[in-house]
Amino acid sequence: MSTPPTTAPSTTGLSTGDDLGAFATIRRGVGYSPELAEGLWGTLLLAVVASVGQVVVPVAVQQTIDRGLGADGGPDVGYTTLMGVLAGVAVVLTSVSSYLMTRRLFITSERGLATLRIKAFRHVHDLPLLTQNTERRGALVSRVTSDVDQVSQFLVFGGLLFVVSLGQIVVATIVMVVYSWQLALVVWVCFAPLFASLRYFQRKLTLAYGVVRRQVGQMLSAVSEPVVGAAVVRAYAVEERTQTRIDDAIDEFKAASTRAQGFTAFSFSLGGVSAGLANAGVIVIGVWLAPGHLFGGDSGRISAGTIVAFAFLVTLFVGPVQMGTQILTDAQNALAGWRRVIGILETPADLVDPGEDGQRLPRGPIEVRFDDVTFAYPAGPPVLHGISLDIAAGTRVAVVGETGSGKSTVAKLLTRLMDPTEGRVLLDGIDLRDVRTRALRRSVVLVPQEGFLFDDTLAANVRYGRTDASDADIAAAAVEIGLGDWLDALPRGVHTLVGQRGESLSAGERQLVALLRAQLADPDLLVLDEATSAVDPALEMRIGRALERLMSGRTSVTIAHRLSTAEAADEVVVVDRGRIVQRGPHDVLVGQEGSVYAGLHASWVAQQGTVAAGRG
Amino acid sequence: MTTHAAQHASLDPTEASAEPNGRPATTIDGLQVLGVAIRREPWVFTLSTLGSVLFGALTVADAWVLGWATDHVITPAFAARDAREAVGAGLLWAVLALFLGVALLRAVGIVARRLGAGIMQYRMQAHSRRAVTRQYLALPMSWHQRHPTGQLLSNANADVEATWGPIAPLPMAVGTIAMMVIAVAQMLLTDVVLAVIGLFVFPAVIVTNVVYQRWSAPWATRAQQLRAEVSEIAHESFDGALVVKTLGREGEETERFAERAHALRDANIKVGLYRAAFDPALAALPNIGVLVVLAVGVHRVLTGSSDAGDVVTVAYLLTIVSFPIRSIGWLLGNFPASVVGYRRVRSVLDATGSMPFGAVAAPSTGRGARLEIDGLGYDYPSGSGKGAASLLDDVSFAVEPGRTVALVGATASGKSTLVNLVSRLVDPDAGTLRLDGVDLRDLARGELAGAVAVVPQQAFLFDDTVRGNVTLGADVCDDDVWTALRAAQADGFVAALPHGLDSRLGERGTSLSGGQRQRISLARALVRRPRLLVLDDATSAVDPEVEARILAALRDGSTGESRPSLLVVAYRKATIGLADEVVHLAEGRIADRGTHAELLGRSPAYAHLVNAYEEER
Ligand SMILES: Nc1ncnc2c1ncn2[C@@H]1O[C@H](COP(=O)(O)OP(=O)(O)OP(=O)(O)O)[C@@H](O)[C@H]1O
Ligand SMILES: Nc1ncnc2c1ncn2[C@@H]1O[C@H](COP(=O)(O)OP(=O)(O)OP(=O)(O)O)[C@@H](O)[C@H]1O
Ligand SMILES: [Mg+2]
Numbered sequence A: 001m002s003t004p005p006t007t008a009p010s011t012t013g014l015s016t017g018d019d020l021g022a023f024a025t026i027r028r029g030v031g032y033s034p035e036l037a038e039g040l041w042g043t044l045l046l047a048v049v050a051s052v053g054q055v056v057v058p059v060a061v062q063q064t065i066d067r068g069l070g071a072d073g074g075p076d077v078g079y080t081t082l083m084g085v086l087a088g089v090a091v092v093l094t095s096v097s098s099y100l101m102t103r104r105l106f107i108t109s110e111r112g113l114a115t116l117r118i119k120a121f122r123h124v125h126d127l128p129l130l131t132q133n134t135e136r137r138g139a140l141v142s143r144v145t146s147d148v149d150q151v152s153q154f155l156v157f158g159g160l161l162f163v164v165s166l167g168q169i170v171v172a173t174i175v176m177v178v179y180s181w182q183l184a185l186v187v188w189v190c191f192a193p194l195f196a197s198l199r200y201f202q203r204k205l206t207l208a209y210g211v212v213r214r215q216v217g218q219m220l221s222a223v224s225e226p227v228v229g230a231a232v233v234r235a236y237a238v239e240e241r242t243q244t245r246i247d248d249a250i251d252e253f254k255a256a257s258t259r260a261q262g263f264t265a266f267s268f269s270l271g272g273v274s275a276g277l278a279n280a281g282v283i284v285i286g287v288w289l290a291p292g293h294l295f296g297g298d299s300g301r302i303s304a305g306t307i308v309a310f311a312f313l314v315t316l317f318v319g320p321v322q323m324g325t326q327i328l329t330d331a332q333n334a335l336a337g338w339r340r341v342i343g344i345l346e347t348p349a350d351l352v353d354p355g356e357d358g359q360r361l362p363r364g365p366i367e368v369r370f371d372d373v374t375f376a377y378p379a380g381p382p383v384l385h386g387i388s389l390d391i392a393a394g395t396r397v398a399v400v401g402e403t404g405s406g407k408s409t410v411a412k413l414l415t416r417l418m419d420p421t422e423g424r425v426l427l428d429g430i431d432l433r434d435v436r437t438r439a440l441r442r443s444v445v446l447v448p449q450e451g452f453l454f455d456d457t458l459a460a461n462v463r464y465g466r467t468d469a470s471d472a473d474i475a476a477a478a479v480e481i482g483l484g485d486w487l488d489a490l491p492r493g494v495h496t497l498v499g500q501r502g503e504s505l506s507a508g509e510r511q512l513v514a515l516l517r518a519q520l521a522d523p524d525l526l527v528l529d530e531a532t533s534a535v536d537p538a539l540e541m542r543i544g545r546a547l548e549r550l551m552s553g554r555t556s557v558t559i560a561h562r563l564s565t566a567e568a569a570d571e572v573v574v575v576d577r578g579r580i581v582q583r584g585p586h587d588v589l590v591g592q593e594g595s596v597y598a599g600l601h602a603s604w605v606a607q608q609g610t611v612a613a614g615r616g
Numbered sequence B: 001m002t003t004h005a006a007q008h009a010s011l012d013p014t015e016a017s018a019e020p021n022g023r024p025a026t027t028i029d030g031l032q033v034l035g036v037a038i039r040r041e042p043w044v045f046t047l048s049t050l051g052s053v054l055f056g057a058l059t060v061a062d063a064w065v066l067g068w069a070t071d072h073v074i075t076p077a078f079a080a081r082d083a084r085e086a087v088g089a090g091l092l093w094a095v096l097a098l099f100l101g102v103a104l105l106r107a108v109g110i111v112a113r114r115l116g117a118g119i120m121q122y123r124m125q126a127h128s129r130r131a132v133t134r135q136y137l138a139l140p141m142s143w144h145q146r147h148p149t150g151q152l153l154s155n156a157n158a159d160v161e162a163t164w165g166p167i168a169p170l171p172m173a174v175g176t177i178a179m180m181v182i183a184v185a186q187m188l189l190t191d192v193v194l195a196v197i198g199l200f201v202f203p204a205v206i207v208t209n210v211v212y213q214r215w216s217a218p219w220a221t222r223a224q225q226l227r228a229e230v231s232e233i234a235h236e237s238f239d240g241a242l243v244v245k246t247l248g249r250e251g252e253e254t255e256r257f258a259e260r261a262h263a264l265r266d267a268n269i270k271v272g273l274y275r276a277a278f279d280p281a282l283a284a285l286p287n288i289g290v291l292v293v294l295a296v297g298v299h300r301v302l303t304g305s306s307d308a309g310d311v312v313t314v315a316y317l318l319t320i321v322s323f324p325i326r327s328i329g330w331l332l333g334n335f336p337a338s339v340v341g342y343r344r345v346r347s348v349l350d351a352t353g354s355m356p357f358g359a360v361a362a363p364s365t366g367r368g369a370r371l372e373i374d375g376l377g378y379d380y381p382s383g384s385g386k387g388a389a390s391l392l393d394d395v396s397f398a399v400e401p402g403r404t405v406a407l408v409g410a411t412a413s414g415k416s417t418l419v420n421l422v423s424r425l426v427d428p429d430a431g432t433l434r435l436d437g438v439d440l441r442d443l444a445r446g447e448l449a450g451a452v453a454v455v456p457q458q459a460f461l462f463d464d465t466v467r468g469n470v471t472l473g474a475d476v477c478d479d480d481v482w483t484a485l486r487a488a489q490a491d492g493f494v495a496a497l498p499h500g501l502d503s504r505l506g507e508r509g510t511s512l513s514g515g516q517r518q519r520i521s522l523a524r525a526l527v528r529r530p531r532l533l534v535l536d537d538a539t540s541a542v543d544p545e546v547e548a549r550i551l552a553a554l555r556d557g558s559t560g561e562s563r564p565s566l567l568v569v570a571y572r573k574a575t576i577g578l579a580d581e582v583v584h585l586a587e588g589r590i591a592d593r594g595t596h597a598e599l600l601g602r603s604p605a606y607a608h609l610v611n612a613y614e615e616e617r
Helices: A022-032 A040-069 A077-126 A129-134 A137-144 A146-179 A181-228 A230-235 A239-288 A304-346 A407-414 A437-443 A458-462 A471-480 A484-489 A507-521 A537-550 A564-568 A586-591 A596-613 B003-008 B013-018 B027-040 B042-079 B089-138 B141-146 B149-163 B170-190 B192-199 B201-239 B241-246 B250-303 B308-349 B415-422 B447-451 B466-471 B478-487 B491-496 B514-526 B544-555 B573-577 B596-602 B604-610 B612-616
Strands: A368-376 A382-391 A396-401 A422-427 A444-447 A525-529 A555-559 A571-576 A579-584 B371-378 B392-399 B404-409 B430-435 B452-455 B532-536 B565-569 B581-586 B589-594
Touching: A022 A077, A022 A304, A040 A077, A040 A146, A040 A304, A077 A137, A077 A146, A077 A304, A077 B201, A077 B241, A077 B250, A129 B241, A137 A146, A137 A181, A137 A304, A137 B149, A137 B201, A146 A181, A146 A304, A146 B149, A181 A230, A181 A239, A181 A304, A181 B089, A181 B149, A230 A239, A230 B141, A239 A304, A239 B042, A239 B089, A304 B042, A304 B308, A368 A407, A382 A407, A382 A422, A382 A579, A396 A407, A396 A564, A396 A596, A407 A444, A407 A525, A407 A555, A437 A444, A444 A507, A458 A471, A458 A507, A471 A484, A471 A507, A507 A525, A507 A537, A537 A564, A537 B604, A537 B612, A571 A586, A571 A596, A579 A586, A579 A596, A586 A596, A596 B544, A596 B573, B027 B042, B027 B089, B027 B201, B027 B308, B042 B089, B042 B170, B042 B308, B089 B149, B089 B170, B089 B308, B149 B201, B149 B308, B170 B192, B170 B308, B192 B201, B192 B250, B192 B308, B201 B241, B201 B250, B201 B308, B241 B250, B250 B308, B371 B415, B392 B404, B392 B415, B392 B430, B392 B565, B392 B581, B392 B589, B404 B415, B404 B573, B404 B604, B415 B452, B415 B532, B415 B565, B447 B452, B452 B514, B466 B478, B466 B514, B478 B491, B478 B514, B478 B544, B514 B532, B514 B544, B544 B573, B573 B596, B581 B596, B581 B604, B589 B596, B589 B604, B596 B604, B604 B612
Parallel strands: A396 A555, A396 A571, A444 A525, A525 A555, B404 B565, B404 B581, B452 B532, B532 B565
Antiparallel strands: A368 A382, A368 A422, A571 A579, B371 B392, B371 B430, B581 B589
């Protein structure tokens, strides 16, 4: 499939795990879900009992026929009864042990897979921001949902039947050898081509199902995008185009699945042919082994009863072989899913957390230093070029610059959402890479450009900032940053439901919640990336004044297009095309004629003043 | 989560009315779902069933060939003193040919059956997915706001998959029935008494299954519901990954997910435990049948009512049937999940409230459109934030052709809501909106979007190229795309992208900065040359200089009435300054309207709102 070129980072993509072989996949899978191996021996023991039992019944039948019914001088009732009771016991034993085995399998696989699901989910959050962005949400969701479901289907139904089938094949083979090793050999020879071709089909199927699982991810993405962007789709009346895109994804999935099914069907049908061959072989060779025939010698090496019994045994052999082939082929779907989940776990986690060895940041205002920092997004040109910057503890800094100049990138580096390509970012003199992630998140909080709220109450969203905050704490914090009136006006106050992504609130209100959340988190370094861009000027100024008060004793970095923020800051940093071109207090910078800041400010003032000159 | 709560878990709390009694899934329901599939894909079904019948018939033929071989080959070979004389090479060849012929035909049957079942299953999945996603696109915004994305994903994926799960074993089961009919007929012909005894297996299978359905259906329902919830949490959590990361909430998010994942695990285990009992019971039944037949058979042979060969045949036929009987078990085993999935899918398909359209075409006047808002009232179903009064109440104003109106109001005063009404994402509770005199509700589908372009407050970009995002599939030449990009001040950075217009922007435009995204979204509106352009605070992430240039570009070009009419939501005075009229929205009503200067002069509230920055200085 040829995809158009992308500017999205590609080098940091998620591992697909495509290169893992079947056994490697299972081994790693079990490694991630140790529950799967729990009590395995017991389960296997039960499987052996179950499969032995399934062979005992027909053997008993054969015995009954050969020696009970067909005994010289009429049926031997005693013997028949004995065999019947034996078979009855075998049936009960088989059923009970296969019940116990299935039960165990269900419990261990579901437990193991829940663990896998959760680990994978956690790992998605531990992935670097940029890696998260390489895979679409729909596809990520499919990895922790339907991909895992496929594995579960396989482990529970496939895995169980496969073990039983293998067991039955072994037992059937043993019994066949006991009856006649020659005929047993014949059966195996007839099946040899099937066993030999399995490897080839496995390879084909691995590829085919790898595509299938990928298509599921793409399909989910195709479905989720217009659901999330429902408003745009409607406002622009592009339902048809959107549907076409979805339909394409649906059809591609269908085509991929059908293709894989084709391989499955064909490889399965080989089993049937082998079975016919085996039946014929047993009879032909069996007859040759009869007295006086080709290999029979004088007395023969075999009895008619043996051949008839063998016909039974061949069905016993063929059934599990076909089942096993089917499971192996179906398993490819599951393995492909398993690989994708493992792929997440094998993608290196975040910007390595030094963990316990890492340093903590002392409480209190934080001093920030950028030391010759260069940053390039994967597969892109550098967007920051050798930035050096000192921000003294406790100061309020405004970062301004044209759109796309790299301000948000600075904010993301400062909060270690990404590591610099070159250079270092230091907080209180400690390289960010040496700070424990927990400690970092505790002390440094970013309010990103596009705030995201969870589909819950306002209070629950604010508690993302501080888990133990009471409703009263939240109300108090709101008053502190000048949002008391707003909160009071909400009909359900802090219990207002914000809707998906916060969409039941206005854009400005969403930003207010994000601010409140950050305020409660009580950070030592607060980074605001256009955190009030959608808030009305009067409210923004009110918040600004409140924050000013609250920020005393903390360091704050504010990115804003409204230069009112810059005017109020202790220091202004001007970013232009990835470089810091100016810094200093507002008053000084404005005075620097012809400078970037003077230009920005002039147009800001012009905007404010347009009115005087404008129509009116 | 206790067992109790689980038993009573409804399909979907918000859809409770659509599924009033939440009946337990029965075998009949399962068959009905299959009926839907069979009616939809009769040919594929027929093909795969024929394949399966062929397979079944030939499996029985296998037994017949074996019998024939026993009589004509094996027995004579061992009975004769010299086997070679009794059984010549010709007979042996015949054995080989018969077995192989049967096997090859059977292989054909297998391929037809499996491939057919697969094709049928995937086609049905595709049909359902198309129907479900069409519904997603047709249902109104209000419905979307009530249904989490993750749940909708689950409906389109896991539920559809579960619904058509039984199709895979279906042909096999149908074929098995054919095979059983043949086998049963043969048994009856061989020895009626023994056959009748053997046949008791079948009612036993049915009873076992009914019991199984009863017990496991509630848990299957719950598992399917939990699957949706797990998907919901995953989607939301990954969507908000940035917030989770910046606030270091990975642990708590994982707990939230784990709680549901564990509930799903427990439900799956419950379903599994019933199945663990069901499967062996089903497998044991034919074996028990064989044993009983043998016991009775011996007795009958002793009394001379049957001969030994017949007992063997009946027992053998029962053994043959025993393996495929399990395929019926698999079919039935899939029923609970299938019925539940089907109901969940149906609840989407049956959801009502799609937005009705009229038949009127928007007049193409070649000049700016006239938008007339008359006595507009609106409130969100969940109630507005402003106590008893509606969010929007008796709002009336007009945007005359070619004129610019600025909509100014405090945060949460209802500006975006008004914009949504103009683009007809929602319809008003009271009053009307008219475009060139036509009620928006009377316009045919697509007509409104043809005349009005809205730039939303939050830019939404698709995972597509720059070109795709700007044109949205409309037939627009690259020159026009560039012109629009230039007007939106986006030409510079787009030209700098490695593949220009063909650069992919990543999901929701992740590879762009906030201001860049806004400008692409603006270009998307401009490229359509709308007759009414609505900007909802569409330059908030753009710096003042760029904004000034965008505004200049909007004003350039055409003049007077040929200019598109413009409705802008803005705080910045430069933008407001462009307006011929300012509408000040406060407390859900129009507090005042007039020119900016007039409002400044007479309305302190307005002055405070827009002059906040200067007051500070
Ligand atoms: N994930 C990404 N992958 C590739 N390029 C990116 C990515 N994010 C940003 N960029 C590019 O990096 C540059 C700087 O982006 P950044 O978001 O830092 O700008 P900004 O100054 O914050 O702009 P704005 O004011 O519009 O928010 C832009 O040219 C942008 O296209
Ligand atoms: N889907 C919704 N369901 C319920 N209430 C909503 C919904 N969308 C918005 N509201 C409420 O309606 C009010 C007006 O919201 P709207 O988005 O129209 O405000 P706005 O004037 O555009 O504000 P902003 O300047 O912040 O963008 C708010 O109180 C908001 O909470
Ligand atoms: Mg708004």
